[in-house]
Amino acid sequence: MIPFRMKRVAKKLKIPGTANMKNHWVVTLEIAASTEEIRRVISGEILYLGQKKDKKYELETTGPAEGREDEAVIEPETEEETREREAKEVEEKENTKKDIEESRAREAQLKKDREEGKTELKSYGEAKTIYKKRVEEENEILKDISKKAEEAGIDSFEEMVKFAVEQGIFKTQLNEHLATRVLLTNKDVRERLLKALEELAESKEEIPKEDAEKLLTYLFNLAQKAGFKDWKEIVGEGCRTRITDEEYVFDIPTTVEEAKEILISNPKRLKKIEEIFAAMARAIS
Numbered sequence: 275m276i277p278f279r280m281k282r283v284a285k286k287l288k289i290p291g292t293a294n295m296k297n298h299w300v301v302t303l304e305i306a307a308s309t310e311e312i313r314r315v316i317s318g319e320i321l322y323l324g325q326k327k328d329k330k331y332e333l334e335t336t337g338p339a340e341g342r343e344d345e346a347v348i349e350p351e352t353e354e355e356t357r358e359r360e361a362k363e364v365e366e367k368e369n370t371k372k373d374i375e376e377s378r379a380r381e382a383q384l385k386k387d388r389e390e391g392k393t394e395l396k397s398y399g400e401a402k403t404i405y406k407k408r409v410e411e412e413n414e415i416l417k418d419i420s421k422k423a424e425e426a427g428i429d430s431f432e433e434m435v436k437f438a439v440e441q442g443i444f445k446t447q448l449n450e451h452l453a454t455r456v457l458l459t460n461k462d463v464r465e466r467l468l469k470a471l472e473e474l475a476e477s478k479e480e481i482p483k484e485d486a487e488k489l490l491t492y493l494f495n496l497a498q499k500a501g502f503k504d505w506k507e508i509v510g511e512g513c514r515t516r517i518t519d520e521e522y523v524f525d526i527p528t529t530v531e532e533a534k535e536i537l538i539s540n541p542k543r544l545k546k547i548e549e550i551f552a553a554m555a556r557a558i559s
Contacts (some may be wrong), residue, residue: 500554
């Protein structure tokens with residue numbers, strides 16, 4: 275082992291665009307040992323500088339069963355772990371095989387398209403026609419979604435996106451441009467949203483007065499079993515009950531009459547507060 279030391283050396287450099295010179299300090303490494311010491315290390319006479327004469331330097335040795343306490347211990351694999359590992363290996367092989375087959379299929383289809391001339395560049399007129407047709411199809415899709423949203427009582431695109439997030443159709447809140455692109459390019463998401471809007475529209479169909487009174491009477495009786503005395507207390511509980519992380523059964527402030535209208539027109543909210551009262555009633559009884 276030979277030590278080195280760092281040394282700063284001044285080097286003259288020309289300043290670009292001028293005839294002047296300036297000092298540039300360069301860091302270099304120099305051997306911090308004499309020629310004799312280097313020779314002794316190279317020949318193996320000593321292992322490091324400063325080693326005393328005739329003093330042996332030996333590496334620490336340990337027996338096969340004698341190791342340090344912090345050394346890693348590899349435990350034998352259990353039968354269950356072996357089965358899991360083998361099953362995982364088989365699954366990975368199947369996935370790899372599937373990926374290869376799909377890649378080959380795409381290559382074959384691309385080759386076929388090239389032979390049939392489907393991949394050739396279109397003329398300006400053909401490209402314009404294709405683009406116009408695609409725009410018309412996209413407009414029809416957006417009109418259909420807008421119509422379903424209006425039937426469900428949703429008046430704005432932002433409100434529809436919020437509804438999609440609440441239903442788990444969108445994972446997060448999106449701006450209008452991104453939400454539009456997702457709906458136009460992802461058929462599965464689009465169909466799920468249309469279905470959810472249809473269900474919401476059906477749930478908002480006017481309930482006959484007799485049926486509405488029965489629903490409210492049932493809810494009131496259930497609330498009394500849960501310890502609530504009147505509709506004011508029911509509304510108060512609804513203002514504290516969440517439907518989602520950001521939405522409650524009732525907003526503050528809400529009157530008793532407004533609360534009844536909300537429950538009749540929104541079965542989702544009615545069902546939620548019924549579940550709360552039923553759980554309370556069971557706990558009391």
